[in-house]
Amino acid sequence: MNIKYKILSLVFISLFAISCGKKEEEPKDEIKTEQTEEDHDEAPQTIASLTEEQMKAVGVALGNIEMKELTSTIKANGLLRVPNNKKATVTSLYGGVIQTIKVQIGDFVRQGQVLATINNPEYIQLQEQYLTVNSRISFAEQEYRRQKELFDNDAGAKKNLQSADAELKSLRTQKASLQRQLQLMGISPGKVSNGNLRSGLVITAPISGTISTINAQIGSYVDVSSPVLDIIDNQSIHLDLQVFEKDLPKMRIGQIVHFKLTNNPETEYDAKIYSIGSSFENESKTISVHANVTGNKIGLIDGMNITGIVSLDKSTTPAVPNDAIVEADSKYYIFVQTDKKQEEHKEEVGHDDHGHGHDEGEAEHGHKNETEAGKHAESQGKTFNFEKMEVVKGSSDMGYTAITAVNKIPDNAKIVVKGAFFVNAKLSNSGEHEH
Secondary structure: OHHHHHHHHHHHHHHHHHHHHHHHHHHHHHHHHHHHHHHHHHOOOOEEEEEHHHHHHHOOEEEOOEEEOOOOEEEEEEEEEOOHHHEEEEEOOOOEEEEEEOOOOOOEEOOOOEEEEEEOOHHHHHHHHHHHHHHHHHHHHHHHHHHHHHHHOOOOOHHHHHHHHHHHHHHHHHHHHHHHHHHHOOOOHHHOOOOOOOOEEEEEOOOOEEEEEEOOOOOOEEOOOOEEEEEEOHHHOEEEEEEEHHHHHHOOOOOEEEEEEOOEEEEEEEEEEEEEEEEEOOOOOEEEEEEEEEOOOOOOOOOOEEEEEEEOOOOOEEEEEHHHOEEEOOEEEEEEEEOOOOOOOOOOOOOOOOOOOOOHHHHHHHHHHHHHHHHHHHHOOOEEEEEEEEEEEEEEEOOEEEEEEOOOOOOOOOEEEEOHHHHHHHHHHHHHHHO
């Protein structure tokens, strides 16, 4: 039993001595590891490389730093409106049955253009009355001349002359009234004859614009109160912005408004304030500010909801799309295309205490890996390098943010305007891989 205890004691002593030796060596390794980590922290990676294939896959897009009016602005909601004098409900001055409709919804028409035709036998009666009155006027003129001649020669009574005169004036009044009615119907009085009586009339456009609705159809009966179709002139469209009372003193005629449609925030439009209201709108405690739309008006329709930004001054500032900015460690960055290469961390890792480097086998293995990596990059197409540059953010409106670069950015430099998040992720992955 004593021999067993002695053997066990020797085993424990040996294990204790070995463990002590290992513990003495471990601090050296820990110091080396800490120094390596500190070296990496001192030189963070700032260049990201992406191939064309990678950029297409994640939707990275390039652009430029733009000059935008973003400072001193007021945000307001509103509607697109067309003035009432640029809208028209087309009706017929006389009742009748629709015979033809010559336009469709969406067609552009000019003032005076024929839109539809209607039929009614009563139109013939009006032309008949005009021809009858014309004939009676000829007879009345002859009778008046005869009575005047008799009266002048003391052969006729004054009463007869006055009666002939009144009859002639009455017929001339009827003729003038019938002429005007025929003109409103689109019939030339001078062309009305016994062999040229028309039973159909035309409906013409009172203004130029686009056909927005058609209420009638062929064969339907319309009267004076029946709308046949509607015309709207969208070229005269303007903004009705609802501005709160506190912002009203800042508003001025001539200020520029940048706005976007609520259902299409991708496109930006411009307008210019021409009128400021002087009363509150209903119970909203807002005042209407009117602005004429300038430039592009494609896709703008009366009644659309919009969000507008009123520029209170004309000063501009460098700005980039919101998606171009990434945040890291409470700082903001953009990625600028550069000719610089990825930073190479030249660390003397692997040298022993006697100054010996890696053996030849390891060097050949590293060279082989670099060659294979180069071939892989070539197979993916052209490579683009982007430098991560710090910026200071300013005001953000209409999808853009004002920026001030901490370090100088080259003029006309290409930057990542879409997909900067993916570029930053690629950069972070590259840094972790090197560690």
